[in-house]
Amino acid sequence: MPPPPLYDLKQFDFENPVVTLDEIREYNPQRHxxxxxxxxxxxxxxxxxxxxFKDLTHDEFWCRGHMPGYPIMPGVVQCEVAAQLASYYSKRFEILKGDILGFGGMNEIRFRSxxxxxxxxxxxxxxxxxxAGRQATFEFQGFVEDRMVVSGQTIGVPLKTE
Structure with a gap:
């Protein structure tokens, strides 16, 4: 049985994000x-x-090989989306110091669909x-339409690039 949703997603306007991709890039270093x-x-x-959110296209890097003829978004990529969302928040509001945020771990991951x-x-x-200054643990849930497809916790840690 999935946990109760963290938010009622119907309340948000996905066609008019409050943070655009260009603004995300100001805080998150991932590219390509x-x-x-x-x-x-x-x-x-x-x-x-x-x-x-992530709008998935048929050109995603994993489509060709995971799985040929039946492309499924890898669970590790689903977790990466959650980690990048938590990283954006952590960097924007400076809840962790460091040049970039790294993956520190994951807990209680469940894939449902x-x-x-x-x-x-x-x-x-x-x-x-x-x-403080060491790690942040976020509870996360992933959805497609109104169906919860993944849930768990992601742990972010500050990293120095020097």
Missing amino acids: EMEQLSGIVHLEEDPVGVVG PVFPGDRFVVAAKLLKLR
């Missing part, structure tokens, strides 16, 4: 095939929460735990 967010439709500081090219993959996240 590793850039996994299309927009963000909700940000809140108290409690800490964020909702974003496949995600395909052509889907809009929506991710909602809320801050679960913050260890």
